[in-house]
Amino acid sequence: MTNANGEFELEPDFRPLAARMRPTALSKYIGQQHILAPGKPLYEAISRGLLHSMILWGPPGTGKTTLAELVAMSGSAVLDRISAVTAGVKDIRAAIEAAKQRAASHQQRTVLFVDEVHRFNKSQQDAFLPHIENGTIIFVGATTENPAFELNNALLSRTRVYRLQLLADTEIEQVLSQALTDQERGLGKRPLQLSENARNFLIHAAAGDARRVLNFLEICADAATDNVISLELAQAAVGSRQALFDKQGDAYYELLSALHKSVRGSSPDGALYWYARILHGGGDPLIVARRVLAIASEDIGNADPRAMQLALNAWDTFTRVGPAEGERAIAQAIIFCAMAPKSNAVYQAFNQAKRLAEDYPDLPVPKHLTNAPTALHKADGYGKDYRYAHDYPGAFVAGERYLPSAIADTQLYVPTERGLEKQLHEKLKWMQQQHQNSDWQRGEDD
Numbered sequence: 001m002t003n004a005n006g007e008f009e010l011e012p013d014f015r016p017l018a019a020r021m022r023p024t025a026l027s028k029y030i031g032q033q034h035i036l037a038p039g040k041p042l043y044e045a046i047s048r049g050l051l052h053s054m055i056l057w058g059p060p061g062t063g064k065t066t067l068a069e070l071v072a073m074s075g076s077a078v079l080d081r082i083s084a085v086t087a088g089v090k091d092i093r094a095a096i097e098a099a100k101q102r103a104a105s106h107q108q109r110t111v112l113f114v115d116e117v118h119r120f121n122k123s124q125q126d127a128f129l130p131h132i133e134n135g136t137i138i139f140v141g142a143t144t145e146n147p148a149f150e151l152n153n154a155l156l157s158r159t160r161v162y163r164l165q166l167l168a169d170t171e172i173e174q175v176l177s178q179a180l181t182d183q184e185r186g187l188g189k190r191p192l193q194l195s196e197n198a199r200n201f202l203i204h205a206a207a208g209d210a211r212r213v214l215n216f217l218e219i220c221a222d223a224a225t226d227n228v229i230s231l232e233l234a235q236a237a238v239g240s241r242q243a244l245f246d247k248q249g250d251a252y253y254e255l256l257s258a259l260h261k262s263v264r265g266s267s268p269d270g271a272l273y274w275y276a277r278i279l280h281g282g283g284d285p286l287i288v289a290r291r292v293l294a295i296a297s298e299d300i301g302n303a304d305p306r307a308m309q310l311a312l313n314a315w316d317t318f319t320r321v322g323p324a325e326g327e328r329a330i331a332q333a334i335i336f337c338a339m340a341p342k343s344n345a346v347y348q349a350f351n352q353a354k355r356l357a358e359d360y361p362d363l364p365v366p367k368h369l370t371n372a373p374t375a376l377h378k379a380d381g382y383g384k385d386y387r388y389a390h391d392y393p394g395a396f397v398a399g400e401r402y403l404p405s406a407i408a409d410t411q412l413y414v415p416t417e418r419g420l421e422k423q424l425h426e427k428l429k430w431m432q433q434q435h436q437n438s439d440w441q442r443g444e445d446d
Contacts, residue, residue: 017218018211020185021178022066029070030174030210031063031167042162051075051109053132053139055117055147055156058164059251061209064142065115067164071140072111078102079111084119092127099137110137117141118150125152132158146250166208173203175210179217187217192227194220198234205238252283256291259334263292264299268338275334285327289315292333300337301346303419307337341419349413356410363404366446396431399438405446 013020023029026036026046035042045052051071056064072079080095099110117125132139132155139159143150147161167175179186180194194202198220206213219237220229255278262270275288293315296307314333318326372383387397401408415421415428 016215017179017186017221018214021175021182021214022069024069024073026070026074028178029063029066030178031171032067032164034165035162046070046074049075051077051111051138053137053159055141055143055151055159055161056164057143057145057147057161059144059166059209061206061211062164062166063210064164065113068111068113068140068142071138072113075109075111075138077109077111077138079113081113081115084114084116084124089124089127092124096127096131096136099131103136112137112139114139114141116143118143118145118147122152125155129154129158144250167206167210168208169203172206172208172210172213173199175213176202176217179214187221190221190227192221192224192229194229195231197231198229201231201234202238205234251281255281255283256287259288260291260295263295263334263338264342266338266342268335271334271338272331275331279327285318285323285330286315289318289330289333292330292337295337298347299342299344300340300419301343301421302424303341303343303345303416303421305420307333307340310336341421343416343418343421345413345415345421352412356407356412360404360407363406364446366401366404368442369402396434398434399441400435401442405444408444 026043029036034040036046037043042054044050051074054071056067058064069079071077080098082091082095095110095112099112102108102110112128114120114128128137128139131137141151141155141159147156176194176199180192181188183189194217202213202216202220205216216234216237217229220233223233223237255274259271259274259278262274278288279285289311293308293311296311300307311333314326314329317329320326321329367381367384368386370377370382372378377383387400389395389397392398403410413428415425417425
C-alpha cells in the first residue's frame, strides 16, 4: 500500500496484542524455565533444531502455541495447525497428505500442531500414529487436561510430555513491561503510563495467564483517552473475574483435592475457601456433599461417628431446601468434619481386610461359626459348640476365635487414641487381655 506521496506503507496489524506479542525467538520466551533453561533437553533440542514429537500440557495462556511455533521455526519446518474442537478425521488426512507432498516436493518437514488434542476420540488419535512413526509429521499436541487420563497410551508412547506451568507474578510483570515498551509489536509507540496499583492489579487478575494479562492491557490501552491507565480503569477492564474451573478438568479435581486435604488437615478456613472456590466456578454443591460424606468415613471414622450423620443431614438439607440454604448446610458439615478428631483406622482396616481376602480366598468358615439348618448339617458338625455371646458376662466370650485358624492372629482394626476411638482402643485392649487370660481357648480345628 502507498500513501499520497507514493511511499510504501505497511498495512496496519489488526491482530490482538496477545497475538502480536508472540515471541519469535527462544531468547524472548518468558516462563517455563523448568523445561526451557539452558541445558534442559527441550531447550537444547529447540536451539539445535532437533525436532521430536511432544505433548504440551498446561493451563491456558502458558505458551503452548508459541512453543509449537518456535519448535517449527528452529527446524525450518512448516507449521500446520488443526484444532480438535472443529476438526475430524478428514482434516487429519488432509494435513497428513499435505505433509507428504511437502516432503516429496520441497524436502521440508511439517510440524503438525493439534490444539485441544484431548478432545479427539481414540480413533482420531490413532490416525496420527503411523505418520508419527514414519516421520511424515512432527506431532505437537496441546492440552489443558492430564494426558494420562485423556490421551491414548499408544500416542503417549510416541511423544514426550512437557508440563507447562502458570507464570509467576514476576514473569507476568515481564510480559507487561515487554508489551508496553516494544515499539514494533506492542504499545511502545504510545506514551502509556501504567500506575503501580494498576500494574499490581493486572498481574493479580492475570492469575499466571500471559494471554489474559495482554488482553486486559489492550482493553485498558484502548480505553485510556489520556494515555494513563489507573487502577479504576484496570478494574473496569478486568470486570468480574472468571474462576479457573472446569467440571471435568484438572482444576476441578485439584479444587476437590485441596478441599479434602484441608478437612483432613483440620483447617476449617482452608476447607471453606476451596468449597467457595468450587461454588464460584459453577461447581455442583452435591459433588462436595458426596466428598464430605466420604471424608467422614475415610478420615474421621469412629473417632466421631456423628460426622457421617451430619454429612448425610447436610446432603438431605440441600435436596429439601435448595442452594440458598443448602450450601450453608454443607459448609456446616465441612467445618464440623475439619474440626472433628481424625482417624483413618477404619479405612486402613477395611483395605487390609480386602487384601487378606485376596490372599486367602478359599479358607473354610470354622464349623462353630456356620449355621445348621438341617439334621444332616448338625450331624456333620455345623454349628457345633457355638457359644452364644449374650449368655456370657459382658456379651463377650473370652477365648473364642472368629477368624479361620490360618489367620487367627491377624489384627485388622487398630483404633487410635483420638476422640471416641480412645474408648474403643481401651475396650479392644481389654478384650485382648481377656482372650489371653482365658482358661478356655477355641482350638485350631476349623
